[in-house]
Amino acid sequence: MPSGTIVGLSEEEVTQRVTEGKTNDVPARAARSVSEIWRANVFTRINAILGVLFLIVLSTGSLINGLFGLLIVANSAIGIIQELRAKRTLDELAIVGQAKPTVRRQSGTGPRRPSEVVLDDVIELGPGDQIVVDGEVLEDANLEVDESLLTGEADPMVKVVGDHVMSGSFVVAGSGAYRATKVGREAYAAKLAEEASKFTLVKxxxxxxxxxxxxxxxxxxxxxxxxxxxxxxxxxxxxxxxxxxxxxxxxxxxxxxxxxxxxxxxxxxxxxRLGRRKCLVQELPAIEGLARVDVVCADKTGTLTENGMRLSECKALSGDDLEAVLAQLAADDARPNASMQAIAEAYGSAPGWTPTAAAPFKSATKWSGTSYGEHGNWVIGAPDVLLDPRSDEAEQAERIGAQGLRVLLLGSSDRPVDAPDAPGVVTPVALVVLEQRVRPDARDTLEYFAAQKVTVKVISGDNAVSVGAVAGTLGLHGETMDARGLPDEHEALADTLEEYTTFGRVRPDQKRAMVHALQSRGHTVAMTGDGVNDVLALKDADIGVAMGSGSSASRAVAQIVLLDNRFATLPYVxxxxxxxxxxxxxxxxxxxxxxxxxxxxxxxxxxxxxxxxxxxxxxxxxxxxxxxxxxxxxxxxxxxxxxxxxxxxxxxxxxxxxxxxxxxxxxxxxxxxxxxxxxxxxxxxxxxxxxxxxxxxxxxxxxxxxxxxxxxxxxxxxxxxxxxxxxxxxxxxxxxxxxxxxxxxxxxxxxxxxxxxxxxxxxxxxxxxxxxxxxxxxxxxxxxxxxxxxxxxx
Known part of the structure; x- marks a missing residue:
């Protein structure tokens, strides 16, 4: 998102706030200090018992019989050394995997560590960004924030200028900027975040x-x-x-x-050991928990396939100037996803149209769009969502998707994209075909899980046929289903999950419901994902595994973060x-x-x-x-x-x-x-x-x-x-x-x-x-x- 008209703090103002202690000083990791680690390993109940018995033996004058007292030293020394090693590893990995908010200052706009944020900083927001401190919205462009992790409210909240946002929530759609009004331990989720990041062996x-x-x-x-x-x-x-x-x-x-x-x-x-493989374990019992998992729900994009995409071809369905429209749509996307990045790379400079309305991409709707006044209303998204699935264009997209390709429809709408009943009637203009590369190690990973009697369910927001084709190339057998046909009733959903292996067009709320349904049948479920649409399912799964390159929100709620983005690291975990x-x-x-x-x-x-x-x-x-x-x-x-x-x-x-x-x-x-x-x-x-x-x-x-x-x-x-x-x-x-x-x-x-x-x-x-x-x-x-x-x- 380009910097708006509201400027950030000057370096002098930042320095003044740091001096006054108005910083976001919540520890990023390991609340147990070195001195606390020493105390916790020396002053234990067992050391106390052995210490008393050791003093009793010394009172008899028999030094050789007090040799067991060395256990006190050995227990404490070994415990301290190992915990300090683990603490150092966790701290180093946490810095690498830490969400870095985009902070706007007079000296420039760029990513900074959460600890570098000070009171009154202007922080920019985009899809998937986690809100790191409490604040007040200064700019909004169809900004929607999910606060379910804090309030339990399932529906995203629309935020406009003047509204408050809370740390711990995350952006699901749109973009904007907010001013930090509460930082450090005063922020809403600070205590939760600090508690969650402790070096702990509970649960x-x-x-x-x-x-x-x-x-x-x-x-x-x-x-x-x-x-x-x-x-x-x-x-x-x-x-x-x-x-x-x-x-x-x-x-x-x-x-x-x-x-x-x-x-x-x-x-x-x-x-x-896992740290050497660039695997950040945010909660230690996750190591044990993943070993007990019997169902892995894997997202396709970013997990089985690589994040980056390449434009394969653009099949024109009408005579419009496709290159100009696609270039302008990509240029006007403040936070382009992988699909829009591929389109932007494929086409040249935009014609410079002025947008009159915009609708950001949402996982629930599967489309985004921009209105350009006399240049028309343009939408781009899933063909089977924007068109009648039985139409010729939708069926053509289905055939292309069966080859494992991602297909988007570019269409013109009969109404502005921000209309309440948008997208309205969509006229197909082109099929944009994108190519995703399957991760070279994905097949071996799936074969490992199969050999270990761990069931893999592929759950994706993409077209079901395309998802099934990718799963098939990886040797994953089983039936594929379009999630729009999933039953809402809990027991029926659980029965369906037992029968099918691959699911496409899955909404974020459905992903969470699928995790709950599997758990109700006694399964221990791991969920892998990297996008904002995976956050709710990651949080509710027994073990959440996020990719390091994924959204900051997904990394924040996961117990395990694969910093090298390699699905093949899971077998090692x-x-x-x-x-x-x-x-x-x-x-x-x-x-x-x-x-x-x-x-x-x-x-x-x-x-x-x-x-x-x-x-x-x-x-x-x-x-x-x-x-x-x-x-x-x-x-x-x-x-x-x-x-x-x-x-x-x-x-x-x-x-x-x-x-x-x-x-x-x-x-x-x-x-x-x-x-x-x-x-x-x-x-x-x-x-x-x-x-x-x-x-x-x-x-x-x-x-x-x-x-x-x-x-x-x-x-x-x-x-x-x-x-x-x-x-x-x-x-x-x-x-x-x-x-x-x-x-x-x-x-x-x-x-x-x-x-x-x-x-x-x-x-x-x-x-x-x-x-x-x-x-x-x-x-x-x-x-x-x-x-x-x-x-x-x-």
């Missing part, structure tokens, strides 16, 4: 599932912890130092210290989501198995201690000191969990995260816990045991626990690849080395010298491993999941 099935699991664990920890504290301090004959150490040894492994951390790391690393989901499920199995067997062992030892008070039997000290559970976690959980959380994983996402994890961790934890307790009882020499015999009994229990825990890792790591086999093998050999080195045995309070006790512990551990293996196969049969030992090509 995630994984996160909510883990929260449920942690609540369940808390219910177990409290009674088990109180029981073990009482029995170790008041029923055993050991000194207070020994009792305190064994109490802490029981409590430390109950805490799933790395579960939340590994989940955060998996998400953060996913953001960084799906793959990253599957990696996150699959790996977190594996890691959760490891941590929760440890919690289950730790709680079970604590309860068993605690009940034995109560029995000693009631029946006068020998008290039973807890088998492990803190150093024992620390080294047990090193190679069965800590290091393997970190590697598995970041590893490649292309397995399909399955529903029921909590059920799947609990049905896996509970049986494994019970087996390991019972086996460890049995091994300890077999090795325990009673009240009269010497320190050496007590150490041998603790070592035997630890050997059984390690055999069982390593086998849990072996099961969780399946299906095997060479590196997974190496991970399990190295983890097992690490404990062989620890038990073989005299200095390690002395440092970690181990004594496997009693051959009989050690052999018994290994046998009990082998039995536990066999039961864990059998449980894995039985669980697979009960859940109907095929079991695979080795990874095969899908």
């Amino acid at each position: 995630s099935e994984l996160r909510s599932g883990i929260d449920r699991i942690l609540r369940f664990i808390t219910y177990l920890l409290v009674p088990a912890g109180l029981l073990i504290i009482y029995t170790q301090l008041f029923t055993t004959d050991a000194g207070w130092r020994e009792s305190v150490l064994r109490m802490v040894g029981a409590l430390v492994p109950m805490v799933p210290e790395g579960l939340v951390l590994m989940t955060s790391i998996a998400f953060a690393v996913g953001v960084v 799906v793959g990253e989501g599957r990696r996150v989901i699959g790996n977190i499920e594996r890691v959760s199995n490891l941590f929760l198995t440890k919690t289950v067997y730790s709680v079970l062992l604590a309860v068993a030892v605690g009940l034995a201690g109560l029995a000693s008070k009631v029946f006068g039997t020998d008290p039973l000290p807890f088998p492990f000191q803190p150093i024992h559970v620390t080294i047990a976690a090193w190679f069965t959980i800590g290091i393997p969990a970190f590697i598995l959380s970041l590893a490649p994983n292309a397995e399909r996402a399955h529903p029921g995260f909590v059920r799947r994890v609990m049905t896996s961790a509970l049986p494994s934890g019970l087996v390991v816990g019972v086996a460890t307790f049995v091994s300890y009882l077999l090795a325990y020499q009673g009240r009269a045991a010497t320190d050496a015999e007590q150490t041998q009994a603790s070592t035997a229990a630890l050997i059984t626990l390690l055999v069982g825990a390593v086998w849990v890792l072996a099961v969780v790591a399946r299906p095997y690849e060479w590196w997974r086999v190496a991970l399990v093998t190295v983890s097992g050999l690490a404990y062989v080395v620890i038990f073989s080195l005299p200095v390690a045995r002395h440092l970690f309070l181990l004594d496997p010298s009693n051959a009989r006790t050690t052999t018994t512990a290994l046998v009990v551990g082998a039995i536990a491993a066999a039961l864990i293996e059998a449980t894995w196969w039985v669980r697979g049969r009960m859940l109907g999941e095929p079991r695979r030992l080795w990874r095969t090509a899908d």
